[in-house]
Amino acid sequence: MSLRNLPEIQAFQKPAWLNFEAPDQNVEAFDPAIVAAGEADDGVISIYGQIGLDPITGTDNSERRITAALRSIGKRDVTLNINSPGGNFFSGLAIYSVLRAHPAKVTVNVLSMAGSAASVIAMAGDKVLMADGSFIMVHNASGVVIGNKFDAKDAADLLGQVDDSMAEIYAAHAGVEKSVAAGWMDSRRGDGTMFNAASAIEKGLADGKLAAGAVKVKAELAKPVPRERIAENALMAATNMSAQEAKAFIAELKSGTRDAPVNVTRDADDLMAAIEQLRSTIRS
Known part of the structure; x- marks a missing residue:
């Protein structure tokens, strides 16, 4: 103890x-x-x-x-x-x-x-x-x-x-x-x-x-931009999500509550483009 x-x-x-x-x-x-x-x-x-x-x-x-x-x-x-x-x-x-x-x-x-x-x-x-x-x-x-x-x-x-x-x-x-x-x-x-x-x-x-x-x-280790922030910016750039909506969307992905509704207004094509950019960000 x-x-x-x-x-x-x-x-x-x-x-x-x-x-x-x-x-x-x-x-x-x-x-x-x-x-x-x-x-x-x-x-x-x-x-x-x-x-x-x-x-x-x-x-x-x-x-x-x-x-x-x-x-x-x-x-x-x-x-x-x-x-x-x-x-x-x-x-x-x-x-x-x-x-x-x-x-x-x-x-x-x-x-x-x-x-x-x-x-x-x-x-x-x-x-x-x-x-x-x-x-x-x-x-x-x-x-x-x-x-x-x-x-x-x-x-x-x-x-x-x-x-x-x-x-x-x-x-x-x-x-x-x-x-x-x-x-x-x-x-x-x-x-x-x-x-x-x-x-x-x-x-x-x-x-x-x-x-x-x-x-x-560690001199070789540059300070990275958190990937969550990159993903949030990608969602805001490709859709009309607010910063709070993008943050909630990323939190939903991280928490595993995939079926929880995300109450935002956005164009489906723009959302798909944002998700693809998000996937690319995570893979990089």
Whole structure:
């Protein structure tokens, strides 16, 4: 179990009509080229990129992979390197839970960003260290809802429960009242607060700084435009979809709810052209 007195959070059931994604502000600030300088030790786990299993990019930062890695490590100390803008809260919470239950010490290294769902994961660390220039980003949960007014109301209720759980986790780790952590999340109408290393240490979200040389930049790795954004732009260019409609359409594809209606007005030929462009984007 965790060496800290961290809360055990109930598992949430993800409804088919709700899809979580990393916030745009996090995605824009995220630099995937920043990784750990050395990861040869078999007690090290790395999470790079969005949280969850991404069907578009194939990146697996799911609880299944992390659980398997912890099982392989056994009852030994583990180091978790994180550079992630966030993503699927349910996967993030599940990863937090398995790290919390690990019987040995868990050290979390924030290499560049632990945003959104990734910040929840970071809170499972018995010791949290941050590189110079790195950030921990906390905010209210947000998601794309595909459904009617009843689904939207259910989503609002669920997001409120998610926010309460996140505030409890941040508060327990930082040693503050839950209302204080909720205030961090509520800042800027729910867009939240981004803590640099110094402020995260001051507020109790982190314990210290990583040693110089602990991170490196993959010079050959250019910062890519997220494929979801490319696909959304393709749909908007070929049809009269709004940005929100295109985002919901991509969320529908990612969540697997293929039969859910998409209430947009568009020409069928234009839609087919957009879908073909989308398929080409995914294959590339």
